[in-house]
Amino acid sequence: MTITFREAEPRDVAAIVAMLADDMLGAARETVSDPPDPRYFAGLEAIRANPHDHLILAEQDGEVVACAQLTFLHGLSRQGAVRALIEGVRVASSARGGGIGAELVAHLVAMAREGGAAMVQLTSDKSRTRAHAFYERLGFKGTHLGMKLDLTGG
Amino acid sequence: MTITFREAEPRDVAAIVAMLADDMLGAARETVSDPPDPRYFAGLEAIRANPHDHLILAEQDGEVVACAQLTFLHGLSRQGAVRALIEGVRVASSARGGGIGAELVAHLVAMAREGGAAMVQLTSDKSRTRAHAFYERLGFKGTHLGMKLDLTGG
Numbered sequence: 001m002t003i004t005f006r007e008a009e010p011r012d013v014a015a016i017v018a019m020l021a022d023d024m025l026g027a028a029r030e031t032v033s034d035p036p037d038p039r040y041f042a043g044l045e046a047i048r049a050n051p052h053d054h055l056i057l058a059e060q061d062g063e064v065v066a067c068a069q070l071t072f073l074h075g076l077s078r079q080g081a082v083r084a085l086i087e088g089v090r091v092a093s094s095a096r097g098g099g100i101g102a103e104l105v106a107h108l109v110a111m112a113r114e115g116g117a118a119m120v121q122l123t124s125d126k127s128r129t130r131a132h133a134f135y136e137r138l139g140f141k142g143t144h145l146g147m148k149l150d151l152t153g154g
Numbered sequence: 155m156t157i158t159f160r161e162a163e164p165r166d167v168a169a170i171v172a173m174l175a176d177d178m179l180g181a182a183r184e185t186v187s188d189p190p191d192p193r194y195f196a197g198l199e200a201i202r203a204n205p206h207d208h209l210i211l212a213e214q215d216g217e218v219v220a221c222a223q224l225t226f227l228h229g230l231s232r233q234g235a236v237r238a239l240i241e242g243v244r245v246a247s248s249a250r251g252g253g254i255g256a257e258l259v260a261h262l263v264a265m266a267r268e269g270g271a272a273m274v275q276l277t278s279d280k281s282r283t284r285a286h287a288f289y290e291r292l293g294f295k296g297t298h299l300g301m302k303l304d305l306t307g308g
Contacts, residue, residue, distance in 0.1 A: 016230055029232045043234030052204065053228065074207065075223055076170055077242045078183045080197030085239070088231045109303065118306045123277060123298040135301050144277040146298025147289050149263065152272045 001060060003100060005107045008055040008067065013040050015064040019090040025125060058104045065095035070108045072115055084112035086122040105138055155214060157254060159261045162209040167194050169218040173244040179279060212258045219249035224262045226269055238266035240276040259292055
């Protein structure tokens with residue numbers, strides 16, 4: 001059971017959307033259709049066009065079983081430190097409990113380190129307490145409050 | 155007392171570093187020198203080279219009094235929604251208490267909306283309780299835990 005990692009391509013969009021929707025919070029937010037909604041392809045194209053942005057897939061036996069996004073952020077704070085942002089970590093429900101999520105996050109952390117990042121950051125909904133424990137086991141510290149402003153309401 | 159906003163340029167680096175260092179958490183993290191450390195200029199150049207990234211300054215009477223960074227993030231989640239990330243909001247100590255921070259954040263939120271973002275997100279150190287109340291007054295909701303992994307330790 002070897003897990004391999006690669007950048008997402010347009011042919012992967014249906015599998016990625018299925019994973020995004022197969023989640024307690026994602027189910028209400030995503031649109032699952034065949035073919036997938038064009039907005040998902042546009043999102044992937046924007047990521048692929050940005051050299052600082054990576055949508056990474058984990059494959060097991062030739063099948064996509066997890067995804068996550070890694071974005072390098074440049075800035076002046078902390079003496080011009082580069083930071084890496086992890087977003088949208090999802091493991092297919094059929095593949096959960098086998099350590100794939102931890103392997104995927106470890107792969108992203110290695111990518112961040114190779115890319116010169118001084119820090120990796122992420123936010124996780126306060127209701128995802130199991131995810132918080134998962135990230136703490138990987139060395140993350142929950143030092144910050146994550147705040148969001150919805151612009152779609154009005 | 156009109157406040158104007160513009161993108162940061164290399165000539166602003168010293169003023170920006172002074173604001174980053176003039177902060178309870180930033181004081182220990184930054185290096186203040188004349189001329190500024192080259193890493194700060196490199197950080198600004200990386201922002202200026204990225205069309206999704208903006209370091210915005212607030213000016214009052216021709217003087218830089220606040221800064222903040224706005225980065226557009228593309229993704230597949232939420233039907234390919236674009237999000238905007240706010241980082242490094244700092245107001246010069248001499249200019250605090252006059253509402254400049256709120257005007258600056260409102261300007262960034264307007265930029266995010268014009269750029270097609272569905273959401274604005276930020277994280278704030280848990281110790282910055284006054285900042286949390288400030289963002290709540292602007293409509294942000296503290297729904298997430300912000301987690302960080304330091305890669306500089308070993």
